[in-house]
Every structure is written in structure tokens, then in C-alpha cells.
Amino acid sequence: MRIWPVCFAALAAATAGTACRTAEPDQPPIIQPGAPGESSRVIAPPDAANPRRPADSAADVAFMQGMIGHHAQALEMTALLKVRTRSDDMKKLAQRIEVSQADEIRMMRDWLESRGAEAPGEHAHHGEGVTLMPGMLTPEEMSRLAAATGPAFDKLFLEYMISHHEGALVMVKKLFSTPGAAQDPDIYAFASDVDADQRMEIARMAAMLKELQK
């Protein structure tokens, strides 16, 4: 506990990162194994904590930028739901989508800004000539949803949100099949989470839709 913080501070300051190792010859080794059956070798800290990460691919950046608009439209839809529906289950569904996706927009924005990449505004997808991401509602569909009321609204909302979510799955699939994409563990984790979470919500909404149609 006493030695380490000193070591730690020294390390943080030293670009070479070998201050501790030099000072303490008994420093535990860092091993890099080889492929199965191959021998292992001892490496130095700078080789281990290689800050050179695979570059963010253009696909990673485009995925995050596109997903902000995609999420932003989901929030517009849930905002409508709050004043249109009478169903508690629908309100709870909207609340979950809202909490999750508003927070994810913050995360995506932070990710983009920390890389100096463009972080689209939440209304950027309304612009002239903007290409909508898969599953997003056209302005006409959005108007149709805004005009609906009562059970007809609930039904339309579920149908639209299911295809909206399915669009997110398409975006994830495209990301993972793009050369060089999703090497960054944060992008990998986020895209995997979007896939898992939205699949579950699709299942939930499909069940709710089925109930409505009874």
C-alpha cells in the first residue's frame, strides 16, 4: 500500500513506464503466451499496455453518428406516447426506452466528441435530404403516429417501434460485417448491448401487440 502509490505516480509520469521495473528488480514478470503449444515470452510494460489501439474505423464513427439520430427519433416517439396512451404497460415501456436511449445518446456523444468527430444534434435527422437510418420513420409516418389516438395509437406505436428497433439490429449487423470495424472494446460492447437489449424489447413489444389484437 505504501510502495505502490509512489510507483504508480512515477509510472503515470514516466512516458517509458519502466520506472518501477528499474527500481525493483523483483517486479513480477509480464508474460505474453504464444499460440497453443508455442512457448511464452517475457515482455516489458510498454509492449503490454500498448496504447496504440486499432484505429477507430470510419464504420465505427458512422455507426455512432447514425445511432444518435436513430435513438433521437425513438425519444420523439416515446414523447408522443406519454400524452397519447392510456395503458400503464405502454407508459412503462416508454419510460424504459426513454431512460435507456437518452443515456446512450449521452454516451455516444461523449465517445464522438472525445475523438474530435462530429456529434450530430438530436434533430439533425430532420434536415433536408438526410438519409434515414434503417427502421426510422419517414416524416409521413411520424405525422400518422402523431395523429393517432387511443388503442389505434398503441397499435401503431408498437408496429413502428418494432421496425425501428429492427433497424438498429440491421445497423449492428452491418457494423460487425465491415472490415476493421468494432475492434474497439467499447464499440464492441455497446453494439452488442444494443443488439441484446433491443431484441428483448422487440419480443416484449410483439407480445404487447399480440395482446392488443386479441
Add this chain to the structure above:
Amino acid sequence: MKTVVTRMLCASAILVGVVAAGAQERPAAPPPGDPRVGLKAGFKNPGVAASNMELVKNLPKPPGFFDPKEPAGSETEPEKPEETEGAEKPAAPPAEKPAAKPPAGGKPAAKKPTAQRGSGLNFVNSDMAFRGNQLFIGNFSGFNIYDIANPAEAQLIASVICPGGQGDVSIRGNLLIMSVEQTRGRIDCGTSGVEDPVSRERFRGIRIFDITELKKPRQLAAVQTCRGSHTHTLVEDPDDKANIYVYGSGTGTPRPAEELAGCSAGKPEEDPNTALFSIDVIQIPLASPEKARIVSRPRIFADPATGAIAGLAKKGDHGPGTQTTSETNQCHDITVFPALGLAAGACSGNGILLDISDPVKPVRLDAASDKNFAYWHSATFNNDGTKVIFTDEWGGGTRPRCRATDLPEWGANAIFDIVDRKLQFRSYYKLPAPQTEVENCVAHNGSLVPVPGRDIMVQGWYQGGVSVFDFTDSAKPFEIAYFDRGPVDGKRLITAGQWSAYWYNGHIYGAEMARGLDIFRLKPSEHLSPNELEAARLVHYDAFNPQQQPLVTFPAGATVARAYLDQLMRNNAIQPDRAAAVKAALDSNDRAQLATLAAQLGQDAAAATGRDAARLKALAETLPAK
């Protein structure tokens, strides 16, 4: 706004109700001024709040497991070095809200980065395994081996670099098994990633290392799987001593057949060989581990009546708004309890109970769904196998989901009783102290604290810290101890916190994703007597993989007897004169008197009911009468 207020009122009403109806073991609700609220931010010197447990050792992550320019994983606000960890009081106002308001529309301009891009999840710690005096902590970039013979003086033995995440580890003898899921994973443990979407250099699956030489582990085998391995669980077959088995749970997108033959992401109705809707069962021959291979991919979600692979449809339908279709195509994590032949699978949309009498062919016994659960994440049985706790990893673990505005039944534990091998929901347990929006927080990994006569679990909640809670009454869980640090940074969420917190041979070990290894001691309190704690410390594991749950047996003797006696007295479930007599006989070690008392307690037990009857019986059997 109205809905939120209503729900918060509801939540308070429930809390009040629980307290009023609570048994003696149940304490008052957490005080309104919970010291975990408003802790000072900081990577190295955050504010700390602790109750009934103390940090005895922190070992920051070793060189090689952080970028020296950004040890926290990302750029942080400057910290004042003179302040030391351990301040029990909040030292700063709650963290400011992050991020300025974004532009309302139009075409944004590319800007200078607002912060270093950081190493993010590159070097974060993950799950742990134990063997003798050694602790193995997985990391998204490899694993570290620690000597914990003396926990207060724990030391690093060696570090192993082999990126691919999540790096969950298990131990069996001299074999260390590790999960790899990311597309950057390489067969040769290299750090350069694999950019081509189809590559023979990529590795996703289960790695097996030989750790005979702790300072020079070797990779023995690497079993490729279609979806990689997000987590895994070791299983042993009592009838097959030559092999061990691994349940590999993959949650990633199946890779193309061009990269790994036979892999398919097809819909089950179109492709009966789809990699979806299964787990991987890998056999490791102990005499020749390098020959490890997949021996089955059981269809544990299949409908036994129709044979449909995506068979959880219509099962476990808990009413409108719950899941009734078959999107459950993966398990996130499986916990086996070999002594009972049971496994609990936390499988995205469902919690399932499996009969694993034949580990290669697990058979589903039941499936639960829950409309408050976003993602079924992990499972822990109680020691009798009569209860199981499932966690909901809403937000995936990297996002803040313990804010005051997040519903207490979302991102929480769900506690089930197991009745006739079926799951019956009893209650939720969520970290009682709200966290900020710059702290990733949700229910995560934990293990039992082996106190005889009670069900107690210790659990990591990421930046929500560690929470120890009692669920002896599965309908009324309550917290008995905690440890929490302030956020790594006051303005930006930097992913950190307790990935897992496990009890092992008398201490609690926490794998802090960014801040390294934490070792804690529980302290006696009004919720946990010195005798109960001492009895827990008697329990010794030779090795421990938390997803491979051992049946704990308590040694008969005075310590365990005193623990039961404390519980019976706390619950007013023993006559005061009987309790006094037992205590006196234990103190004087009067064997004849203890034998007489044992017989009387046996009769008391016959007349009592429920948990206390079991405690009376256990006390009678535990008294050192012979």
C-alpha cells in the same frame, strides 16, 4: 414528472411496509442521509463510505494493464493529492451534470477532442477465480495472478497479456480457462487486433492455459466457437473423472462460416444448425487438455413437446407486457450447483433452471420471465438450493442505472424460491443508495457469505460499490454491509467499479475494473454477530470458481453452535433459560450437559416451524456433545 413522483411515493410506501412487517433480523430502512450519496470524485483519492466492512488492501492494476498516460482508462479531472482515501463523510457536492447541451440541429462542425479518447474497456478487470493462496483476476487484456496467503499483504505474482475480453477465468488444478469474445482476439495472444472480418488469426472462444509455472503460464489449447465466449462455467461429471466440461455462453453475433466452418446466424426455422439458441459444451480431457473440443451444443431453449429450437415461446408468460416470443437465443451466464445436479441459466430474456445430472445433456426444468428485467445476467443459489438470485444487467454494466430516478425493480436482483424444481418469484433487491449519473451501476456478480443458518450474499455493483445483503427471508432482503467510492471523475462517466465481489476463505475480494484488486473484511454488527462471522471464517475452500457453486458444510462445534444460538435469540425463537443453559454449557464445555441440551433442543425443534425449527435442529446437531 408526475409519473416519476407517483412511482417514488410507491417505492417509499413499499419500503415502509417492508420495515413494518419485517422480522427481527430486518433493520430500519437505510437512513435518508445515506453516506454513499455525494461522495467526492477521484480515481486515486475518491470519497469513501463504508458500513460494517473495511478495506484492508488495494493493489492498483500492475504495469501493462493501463495506459501510463491515463491510468484511469480516460482523462480525469486533476485530484488533490493530499486528501487520502478513507474519509467517511462526503467532501464535495454531488457531481455536476456532464456534457453541455448539444446543438439543437443543423450540421455540426467537427471539433477538437474534448478529452483524450482513453483506453476505455481495453484494460478493465473482470471476473475472478481462486486456488489455495492464489487469486486470478481476469482482464479484457489478459489476467493477473496474486498471492493472497496474507490478504493484508497481498502481492502480484505474474501478469499475462492476452487480449480479447472479457477474460473471465476459472481454475481446475493447473489449468486456467478463459473466455474470449471480442473480434480483436488473436490466437497468438497478440495485441494488434484482427481487422479483417474473416481471418484465421482471430480467436473467439475458450482458451486453456497451463499454470503449473505461475511465473510462466503457457497456452495449451484454444477452442474456437461461433459466438465466442462471453462467460463460461466449469462442470464436472461425477461419473467421468477423465474429463472436465465447460459451458461456454456466447452472446456475440455468430461469425461467418468462411471464418469458422459450420457457424450460422440463421433463423432456427430456416437453419436447424444455427449457432443461435444453444450453449457450447466443451470437453477437456485432463490427461491431454490440448485435445479439448466442443462435444455438444444443447438446445436448452427447445420446446420439449414440439421440438422447436426457439421453444421458450408461450412458456413463462407472466401476463401482458411480458415476453412471450422466442428471442431468448443465448445464455449470458450459467451457475452450476453440482451437489444438487442443478444449474441456473441467466439467458437474456429468461431465467432458466436446468437438470445437469448428465452435464453434456442439460435438461430444462423451468423458465421464468419478468417484465421488469431488461437482461437476465447471472445467477447465485443459496446453500440449500431452495432459492436462486438472478441479476438484471440493464444498461450492460457500462451505464448509470442506480440513479434516484431509476426504478428500484429495474437493474436489480430478483429473488426466487425453488419449489418442486420450479421458480417462484419472491422479491427484488437493488442497491439501496442512489448513485450519480457519472457512475456505471447495476446488479452484477457476487457470491454467498457462508454464515450457517442464514442466506447472505456479497455483490459488486460496479461504481455502486459492494453491497452485502441477507435474503434468508426471500421476500424481505435487506442490506447488512457496504463499501462505496465516489465516481472516478465528477464530470464524465469513466467505466470502473466492482465487476465482482466474492467471499473466499474469510475475506471479500473485489475486482475493481479500473482501480485494481480490493480486499475487504466484514465487521461484526447488529446484523451479523461475532459468532456468525467467526463461523463463516471456518469455511475453507481449496479452490473456488464462483459460477461452480460448492455445497458448504459447517463443522460441528462450539463456534457454529454459538452462531445458531445468536440467531435464535435474535428472533426470540428460543426460551431465554434454554439459551442461557446452552451458552453456559458451551462456555464450560460440559459435554454431559450439552448432550442433555441437544436432546431438549431436538424436541424444541419438533415443536417449532420454519427457519427457526431448522436452526434449533442444526444447533442440537452441532453442539459438541461427544
